[in-house]
Amino acid sequence: xxxxxxxxxxxxxxxxxxxxxxxxxxxxxxxxxxxxxxxxxxxxxxxxxxxxxxxxxxxxxxxxxxxxxxxxxxxxxxxxxxxxxxxxxxxxxxxxxxxxxxxxxxxxxxxxxxxxxxxxxxxxxxxxxxxxxxxxxxxxxxxxxxxxxxxxxxxxxxxxxxxxxxxxxxxxxxxxxxxxxxxx
Amino acid sequence: xxxxxxxxxxxxxxxxxxxxxxxxxxxxxxxxxxxxxxxxxxxxxxxxxxxxxxxxxxxxxxxxxxxxxxxxxxxxxxxxxxxxxxxxxxxxxxxxxxxxxxxxxxxxxxxxxxxxxxxxxxxxxxxxxxxxxxxxxxxxxxxxxxxxxxxxxxxxxxxxxxxxxxxxxxxxxxxxxxxxxxxxxxxxxxxxxxxxxxxxxxxxxxxxxxxxxxxxxxxxxxxxxxxxxxxxxxxxxxxxxxxxxxxxxxxxxxxxxxxxxxxxxxxxxxxxxxxxxxxxxxxxxxxxxxxxxxxxxxxxxxxxxxxxxxxxxxxxxxxxxxxxxxxxxxxxxxxxxxxxxxxxxxxxxxxxxxxxxxxxxxxxxxxxxxxxxxxxxxxxxxxxxxxxxxxxxxxxxxxxxxxxxxxxxxxxxxxxxxxxxxxxxxxxxxxxxxxxxxxxxxxxxxxxxxxxxxxxxxxxxxxxxxxxxxxxxxxxxxxxxxxxxxxxxxxxxxxxxxxxxxxxxxxxxxxxxxxxxxxxxxxxxxxxxxxxxxxxxxxxxxxxxxxxxxxxxxxxxxxxxxxxxxxxxxxxxxxxxxxxxxxxxxxxxxxxxxxxxxxxxxxxxxxxxxxxxxxxxxxxxxxxxxxxxxxxxxxxxxxxxxxxxxxxxxxxxxxxxxxxxxxxxxxxxxxxxxxxxxxxxxxxxxxxxxxxxxxxxxxxxxxxxxxxxxxxxxxxxxxxxxxxxxxxxxxxxxxxxxxxxxxxxxxxxxxxxxxxxxxxxxxxxxxxxxxxxxxxxxxxxxxxxxxxxxxxxxxxxxxxxxxxxxxxxxx
Numbered sequence: 001x002x003x004x005x006x007x008x009x010x011x012x013x014x015x016x017x018x019x020x021x022x023x024x025x026x027x028x029x030x031x032x033x034x035x036x037x038x039x040x041x042x043x044x045x046x047x048x049x050x051x052x053x054x055x056x057x058x059x060x061x062x063x064x065x066x067x068x069x070x071x072x073x074x075x076x077x078x079x080x081x082x083x084x085x086x087x088x089x090x091x092x093x094x095x096x097x098x099x100x101x102x103x104x105x106x107x108x109x110x111x112x113x114x115x116x117x118x119x120x121x122x123x124x125x126x127x128x129x130x131x132x133x134x135x136x137x138x139x140x141x142x143x144x145x146x147x148x149x150x151x152x153x154x155x156x157x158x159x160x161x162x163x164x165x166x167x168x169x170x171x172x173x174x175x176x177x178x179x180x181x182x183x184x
Numbered sequence: 185x186x187x188x189x190x191x192x193x194x195x196x197x198x199x200x201x202x203x204x205x206x207x208x209x210x211x212x213x214x215x216x217x218x219x220x221x222x223x224x225x226x227x228x229x230x231x232x233x234x235x236x237x238x239x240x241x242x243x244x245x246x247x248x249x250x251x252x253x254x255x256x257x258x259x260x261x262x263x264x265x266x267x268x269x270x271x272x273x274x275x276x277x278x279x280x281x282x283x284x285x286x287x288x289x290x291x292x293x294x295x296x297x298x299x300x301x302x303x304x305x306x307x308x309x310x311x312x313x314x315x316x317x318x319x320x321x322x323x324x325x326x327x328x329x330x331x332x333x334x335x336x337x338x339x340x341x342x343x344x345x346x347x348x349x350x351x352x353x354x355x356x357x358x359x360x361x362x363x364x365x366x367x368x369x370x371x372x373x374x375x376x377x378x379x380x381x382x383x384x385x386x387x388x389x390x391x392x393x394x395x396x397x398x399x400x401x402x403x404x405x406x407x408x409x410x411x412x413x414x415x416x417x418x419x420x421x422x423x424x425x426x427x428x429x430x431x432x433x434x435x436x437x438x439x440x441x442x443x444x445x446x447x448x449x450x451x452x453x454x455x456x457x458x459x460x461x462x463x464x465x466x467x468x469x470x471x472x473x474x475x476x477x478x479x480x481x482x483x484x485x486x487x488x489x490x491x492x493x494x495x496x497x498x499x500x501x502x503x504x505x506x507x508x509x510x511x512x513x514x515x516x517x518x519x520x521x522x523x524x525x526x527x528x529x530x531x532x533x534x535x536x537x538x539x540x541x542x543x544x545x546x547x548x549x550x551x552x553x554x555x556x557x558x559x560x561x562x563x564x565x566x567x568x569x570x571x572x573x574x575x576x577x578x579x580x581x582x583x584x585x586x587x588x589x590x591x592x593x594x595x596x597x598x599x600x601x602x603x604x605x606x607x608x609x610x611x612x613x614x615x616x617x618x619x620x621x622x623x624x625x626x627x628x629x630x631x632x633x634x635x636x637x638x639x640x641x642x643x644x645x646x647x648x649x650x651x652x653x654x655x656x657x658x659x660x661x662x663x664x665x666x667x668x669x670x671x672x673x674x675x676x677x678x679x680x681x682x683x684x685x686x687x688x689x690x691x692x693x694x695x696x697x698x699x700x701x702x703x704x705x706x707x708x709x710x711x712x713x714x715x716x717x718x719x720x721x722x723x724x725x726x727x728x729x730x731x732x733x734x735x736x737x738x739x740x741x742x743x744x745x746x747x748x749x750x751x752x753x754x755x756x757x758x759x760x761x762x763x764x765x766x767x768x769x770x771x772x773x774x775x776x777x778x779x780x781x782x783x784x785x786x787x788x789x790x791x792x793x794x795x796x797x798x799x800x801x802x803x804x805x806x807x808x809x810x811x812x813x814x815x816x817x818x819x820x821x822x823x824x825x826x827x828x829x830x831x832x833x834x835x836x837x838x839x840x841x842x843x844x845x846x847x848x849x850x851x852x853x854x855x856x857x858x859x860x861x862x863x864x865x866x867x868x869x870x871x872x873x874x875x876x877x878x879x880x881x882x883x884x885x886x887x888x889x890x891x892x893x894x895x896x897x898x899x900x901x902x903x904x905x906x907x908x909x910x911x912x913x914x915x916x917x918x919x920x921x922x923x924x925x926x927x928x929x930x931x932x933x934x935x936x937x938x939x940x941x942x943x944x945x946x947x948x949x950x951x952x953x954x955x956x957x958x959x960x961x962x963x964x965x966x967x968x969x970x971x972x973x974x975x976x977x978x979x980x981x982x983x984x985x986x987x988x989x990x991x992x993x994x995x
Contacts, residue, residue: 015359015362017392018345018346018348018349018362019348019349019355019358019359019362020349021349023392023395023396025396059413059576060413060573060574060575060576062576063575063576063577063578063580063581064571064573064575065571065585066571076354076355076356085354085355085356086354086355088355089354089355092349094573097395099350101350102350102352105352106352107568109352111568124567127567127568128567128592131567131570131571131585131588132585132588132589132592133581133582133585133589134582134585135585135586135589137589137592137593141592141593141596144596145563145567145592145595145596148562148563148595149563149564149567152561152562152563152564153561153564155953155956155957155960156956156957156959156960156961156963157956157957157960157961158960158963158964166568169561169564169565169568170568170569172560172561172565173561173564173565173568173569174547174551174852174853175565175569175851175852175853175854176565176568176569178417178421178852178853179416179417179569179570179571179572179573179574179852180569180573181573181574182573182574183409183412183413183574
């Protein structure tokens with residue numbers, strides 16, 4: 001490993017291994033990927049803070065309609081700029097070994113655009129809008145979709161999905177864990 | 185009241201004062217529903233793991249209580265800005281509405297907008313005045329073992345450390361928690377417990393190492409990742425299925441080789457010789473000798489032709505049933521009854537396949553069942569698990585957007601279509617019915633035509649082959665004629681079927697299902713025709729004038745090997761056809777579509793990866809493997825090899841030839857369960873003829889391990905007879921009516937019990953759902969009242985607040 005190792009001490013790697021779903025080797029891989037985003041800055045300071053548009057150049061995030069949300073959720077300064085540790089956190093949650101409950105928790109925060117800890121009608125509309133990208137649904141179609149989603153999942157009928165309700169949905173949709181992952 | 189924080193070594197004084205006041209508050213301010221909950225501190229009533237789980241939410245409660253306490257007590261620290269104007273804010277304070285992120289999330293700056301952020305910041309100030317550096321205070325509370333109840337030992341500390349990674353906090357905070365845990369006082373464990381813990385740690389360590397090792401050696405891992413990136417995990421699931429099928433075949437091949445092939449290859453066989461003096465010419469040894477002589481007399485001109493025809497010396501190899509001996513194998517003192525081993529190995533292999541499929545599919549099958557009952561989050565899972573986060577190609581992304589869009593449209597349309605169906609006039613109804621009926625008849629006719637074409641080709645080929653005076657090339661053509669006709673039909677007819685289905689006007693999902701079903705039926709029926717023609721050669725009973733085989737039917741001397749050769753030819757031709765189509769037809773099509781700027785070529789040549797079409801190809805190979813593995817023991821090994829190559833062929837078809845599909849949205853789990861369902865159907869389709877043959881047909885007398893038996897199954901019977909009597913008696917008792925009938929009744933009662941239980945539960949679900957809605961309404965109502973009340977209260981105490989300084993500052 002030699003050169004790759006030089007930016008981290010063994011204890012730091014052990015820390016990262018204990019605190020994420022990665023092995024030491026994978027942590028180094030993640031760092032390599034992080035470095036590739038901005039070689040000159042990360043080369044100087046391994047924990048450099050990269051602005052959001054740099055982080056969004058990561059292939060999976062670039063095409064992801066929720067890319068900016070993901071950055072904001074994981075950014076320790078809440079503005080989308082990510083340090084390596086934020087990035088590592090993100091990759092750890094998206095790794096294959098992370099349990100579904102952890103993924104669901106982050107997915108909820110990603111979908112919760114207004115940050116009120118509820119997925120309201122506006123949040124759901126935004127999610128659908130981002131999912132279909134350049135295509136557009138008419139207002140009535142959108143309303144129909146949102147209404148059906150709420151009818152399915154909003155158990156206490158308060159017009160928004162709470163985390164518990166969201167978790168329930170995720171439990172019942174088996175695809176979630178296979179979809180909510182990013183390969184190293 | 186024992187507060188959790190109070191139990192630790194570091195107790196913030198302010199907090200304690202607040203807690204005491206909280207307690208006093210209980211009696212005086214009972215109107216506040218939160219006050220009671222605030223006094224309830226997590227960890228006092230609950231024990232063990234439950235506490236750990238609840239605590240983060242508990243802190244939310246506690247703080248909410250603090251909030252109210254501040255309101256009612258002029259003089260306590262209080263900030264009007266932070267007070268909620270809107271009952272909605274209270275809703276977010278409820279434990280049921282919180283994820284752990286909300287309670288553990290830390291603001292970087294003091295943020296007055298949201299109440300909980302405000303709360304945490306006050307808390308932080310409090311703790312800081314005590315000179316403590318506990319930023320992740322809430323979490324620390326959650327994580328710190330409660331020393332008053334049970335002192336932490338190394339093991340629990342370690343366990344909690346493993347839990348940190350699941351927390352939705354930043355890495356810096358995680359590190360801090362870890363440091364905190366490590367620095368806290370712990371009991372050293374001793375004796376057995378220490379040993380156990382050590383073992384657990386070692387086990388975890390080994391698991392990590394194994395994971396590392398596994399990712400490095402895992403077959404096709406990078407291919408799967410590449411596909412994930414371009415097409416999404418649903419397409420990858422198809423390739424995972426191919427891999428799974430290949431592994432199944434490898435396991436089966438290993439079992440077969442260790443119990444059948446290896447003993448035959450290693451040990452020597454002693455077949456009786458045919459002595460004309462004391463044996464009739466139709467005895468087993470004489471028939472065997474006849475077959476051997478026949479084989480050596482059949483001299484094909486070159487090895488190439490022999491291999492292509494699969495006859496000649498190939499007949500006498502381990503590949504075919506005919507090679508295996510009917511006498512026990514002897515090697516020194518070891519005695520190995522090959523015929524019995526042969527039959528029982530195959531029985532267990534087929535059972536193994538059956539249960540493996542059932543087990544892998546059980547979850548998926550259950551989900552399908554639930555879904556068909558309508559208890560499924562159709563819209564929610566479409567939206568929440570809609571995006572493939574591992575996608576990274578632009579084409580894949582735009583296709584995904586479009587597929588999601590179409591799927592949503594389809595969901596919306598579905599209801600409209602159902603409405604249409606109700607409102608459809610009688611004329612329209614008749615028209616659709618008539619179209620579908622005529623199409624169905626047409627499809628049946630096509631099936632009949634295809635089957636008869638194959639039948640006559642096969643008959644022609646067999647009669648022609650009786651005479652010997654042909655050139656080798658023509659002979660080879662005749663030999664391959666059945667296989668060519670079957671594969672040809674398999675290639676041409678599906679296209680027609682596909683076109684016809686689109687005319688019938690089903691919904692897209694049903695159209696796909698229809699195509700899949702009809703394609704499978706076509707494949708099975710063509711093979712069925714072949715089996716019927718083989719049966720017409722074999723099914724005759726041996727007459728008095730016949731020596732070893734029935735002459736009136738023109739049965740081959742070793743018909744099992746003959747049938748195996750027929751199937752082998754189909755496998756080979758089918759496989760070559762797939763390679764040919766992928767590389768010589770679809771690949772040029774793709775090139776045309778990509779490089780010629782013309783609308784027509786774009787329409788004609790652009791391809792999407794249609795999973796169902798490729799699924800039929802894969803399953804067909806497996807069908808042939810299962811069908812012929814009894815008469816061709818090496819077939820599973822060959823099947824594994826073919827699937828290995830097929831993986832690359834299909835990968836080429838997917839990655840190079842096809843565009844990401846924008847018309848169909850494949851779902852991972854749903855597709856996987858579909859593959860297994862189709863595979864299960866295929867398994868039954870293959871087992872049907874095998875079991876039929878095993879029960880009714882007589883093994884040929886000249887070859888194979890079962891020569892001389894009445895039927896294939898009769899060996900099982902005679903082996904059973906040779907079991908010790910107590911086993912036989914036991915079996916007789918179990919299967920006798922005195923035992924079987926009560927068992928049946930019991931099972932029926934059990935079934936009925938569960939049926940009743942399910943019905944009741946379903947009823948209960950409905951009732952509880954209604955209850956939940958009511959509770960929600962109640963809560964909404966109470967929150968509204970509460971916020972109104974608070975507003976009132978606020979206005980009354982406004983002047984008092986400005987006089988008293990906050991307690992935190994004075995402390």
